[in-house]
Amino acid sequence: MNTYAKVIAGLDAEWRGAFERAPRHAFPPDTVWLPDDGEPSGYRRIERGREPDAWWDAANADDSVVTQLDDGAGDGPGVPTSSGSMPSLVATMLRELAVTDGQAVLDVGTGTGWTSALLAARLGGEQVTTIEIDPVVAAEAGQRLETAHLAPRRVVGDGLGGWSPGAPYDRVHSTAAVRTVPRAWIEQTAPGGVIVTPWGTPYANAGLLRLMAEGPEREAHGRFVENASFMWMRAQRPHVVAEPASDTARIGASPMDPGLAEQNVHVAFAIGLRVPGVRPAHRWDRDNPRGTYRIELSDGRNSWASARYRGWETGDAVKQVGPRRLWDEICEARAWWLEQAQPELTRFGLTVRPDGRQHTWLDSPEHVVGDVAA
Known part of the structure; x- marks a missing residue:
């Protein structure tokens, strides 16, 4: 068979x-x-x-x-x-x-x-x-x-x-995966209807969302029911990770092993919810004989960060540029995930308000995790 x-x-x-x-x-x-x-x-x-x-x-x-x-x-x-x-x-x-x-x-x-x-x-x-x-x-x-x-x-x-x-x-x-649930889907769904869609953040394209639509003028709530990664809707594809031009950068050591930021799908999913709009990429500098395999992060605007996997505890392992300290945000988000008893992605859910704003939650809609980045 x-x-x-x-x-x-x-x-x-x-x-x-x-x-x-x-x-x-x-x-x-x-x-x-x-x-x-x-x-x-x-x-x-x-x-x-x-x-x-x-x-x-x-x-x-x-x-x-x-x-x-x-x-x-x-x-x-x-x-x-x-x-x-x-x-x-x-x-x-x-x-x-x-x-x-x-x-x-x-x-x-x-x-x-x-x-x-x-x-x-x-x-x-x-x-x-x-x-x-x-x-x-x-x-x-x-x-x-x-x-x-x-x-x-x-x-x-x-x-x-x-x-x-x-x-x-x-x-x-x-x-196809979305980062925000289109308002048109909810408006075109009969009250009591169901929307099933892959959903993700630029950091982790990983959730299968089952959303209950109660009508255009009412909130829609739903849970992530499965780990699922699909190709993005064309208009919602994340940005390309690139270092912006800048004369100043903050250099330092990392407070944690960068590998822990993508330890499993559950922590990556949680980090993506807590650090909106940030996309990772992995780079290897072949011109450096020591090797500088690293994670890079960008919010698609003016903030960018890089954390080296090897020697992450040394004073030059992390570089951060722009108004946001993206690597600090990643580390803080993982610490939050640990404080919440390492929830699996199926403990998270999404609410879509009548005005189109959307936020994620943990265990119930009352426990808001963060707003969804458009």
Whole structure:
């Protein structure tokens, strides 16, 4: 039994039938990319016609498979921008969506078309609207959906705005990560409806959010129910980490081993909530014979920091530039996480206010962790 068959075996009868009617291998394009450290981009191109076994293994694995690099540009650095999601995680998301017969669903991020195919197989195509921002990706997904004889309503557009002609929806399901939940999703969801979306911060793209929408004029609350990392919505991609020009910098030792700032997904998630808008990157200075592998941090404005992994306790290990002392904030956020008894990410939640402002909380909406950076 392959890994995909094992995923199907664990489903209830309704979803098992949908997964059998819309098998994942029917939806990846003929060219995919697999991780490969030996390639400059970090990914190896796999063409179905040339390497059918490798393609088939990728299509049936319980893992994500990259289906587009660099938004389809042929000369980019090799950054994944579209993929087929991991089947077991898709199954988890659909369980959290908790659809019932007759409900209307907005599927944001058509991608390969597989998730919208599953929803259409489960509910009927007339109940499913799927929206995709990339017209080429949307067209290719449409061809595969037609071949599978599944017919959700297909829309080309920016999913952050939802699709108001089909509203209200009983469920909204996203296959791309957001940093802030779009107000349009809540406005287009029927009172009592559910929104399931990957959610993250620039520091940790790691949460699967299940949000209960009680109506446009009421607060929406939800918990993070799973560790999940998806590609970002294009308009909400984090900034590039770069050191700003500055004549002054604060130099010093680190109060902790930088490795502890990314010790596990739970501490990284908590740090991201406490240190809004800050994105990490890892650098290796090959010109320095001692090696200076380090973490760099940027808020996308005028603050930047660097902490060296080796010799972090020495007086020149940390450099901080700008109005915020970003490395100090990271260390303080980890200390807070320890004080809270090292909560796992499923203890955190999100509230969306009627005016669109959003904040995170720990254990209950009354215990606010911090505001969400736009």
